Amino acid sequence: SSACELLVHAATRDREIERACELLALAGKIAMAESDPPRALLAAVAAYDLMPKATRVRQEVIASAHRLLATPKILARATQELEALLDDATGLGAHSLVMLGEIAAALGDEGRSLELFRKALVLDAYQPQAHARLAEAFAARGMFELAANHKEKQALGSRDDGEQFSLLVEAGDLWAQRAHDLEPATHAYEEALRIRPGDHRVLYT
Numbered sequence: 404s405s406a407c408e409l410l411v412h413a414a415t416r417d418r419e420i421e422r423a424c425e426l427l428a429l430a431g432k433i434a435m436a437e438s439d440p441p442r443a444l445l446a447a448v449a450a451y452d453l454m455p456k457a458t459r460v461r462q463e464v465i466a467s468a469h470r471l472l473a474t475p476k477i478l479a480r481a482t483q484e485l486e487a488l489l490d491d492a493t494g495l496g497a498h499s500l501v502m503l504g505e506i507a508a509a510l511g512d513e514g515r516s517l518e519l520f521r522k523a524l525v526l527d528a529y530q531p532q533a534h535a536r537l538a539e540a541f542a543a544r545g546m547f548e549l550a551a552n553h554k555e556k557q558a559l560g561s562r563d564d565g566e567q568f569s570l571l572v573e574a575g576d577l578w579a580q581r582a583h584d585l586e587p588a589t590h591a592y593e594e595a596l597r598i599r600p601g602d603h604r605v606l607y608t
Contacts, residue, residue, distance in 0.1 A: 415453070424450040424460060431463060440470045441477045448481050455487065458494045469502040472509045489515050497527035504536065529560025542577070551577035555591060564598050571595035572605060
C-alpha cells in the first residue's frame with residue numbers, strides 16, 4: 404500500500420534498516436493477500452537490497468520468486484538478486500535450497516539446479532522434492548540406476564502409503580525396464596507389496 408511505502412522510505416532515510424525490512428515484509432504479505440505475487444517479489448527484492456545477508460530476507464526472495472516460476476518475464480525482475488543467491492546459498496535450509504534449485508532450472512541453469520538439490524539432501528536426506536527432481540533429471544539423461552535410487556529414497560521419506568507404493572513401483576519399473584537390473588527391481592516391488600499385499604499390477608509384473 405502507499406502508506407506502507409511511505410513508512411519504508413522514511414525508515415530507509417533514517418537508516419532504520421531492520422524496520423524498513425519489517426515494513427517490506429508486511430508489504431509483501433499485503434500484496435499476497437491482494438493476489439499480487441509480482442508486487443510481493445518487488446517488496447522482497449527491496450528488502451534483500453537493504454539486508455542481503457539476513458536469512459529471513461533471503462528466504463522471502465526465494466519464496467516470492469518461486470511463486471512466479473511460470474512467468475519468467477516477471478521473474479527476470481529479480482535476476483540480479485537471484486544470481487547472487489545462486490552464487491552464495493549459505494545459511495539456507497533444505498526447503499529453500501530446493502526452491503532455489505527449481506528457480507535455477509527455470510532460469511536455464513541445470514548444473515546449479517542439480518547442485519542445489521544435492522545440497523538440500525545433505526541437510527535433509529529424505530527431502531522429497533529434491534529426490535523427485537534428481538530422479539527426473541537422471542532419467543532424462545539415461546542414468547536410470549541413479550533415477551531409481553532417488554525414487555526409492557523419496558518413497559522412504561513419504562508418510563503416505565499410497566504415494567510410497569506408487570514411488571516404489573516406479574522405482575521397480577525403472578530398475579526392470581530401463582536399467583535392466585532385476586535384483587533391485589524385485590526388491591522395490593517386494594517393498595511395494597508390503598504396503599499393498601496381493602496387488603495384481605505388481606504380482607504379475
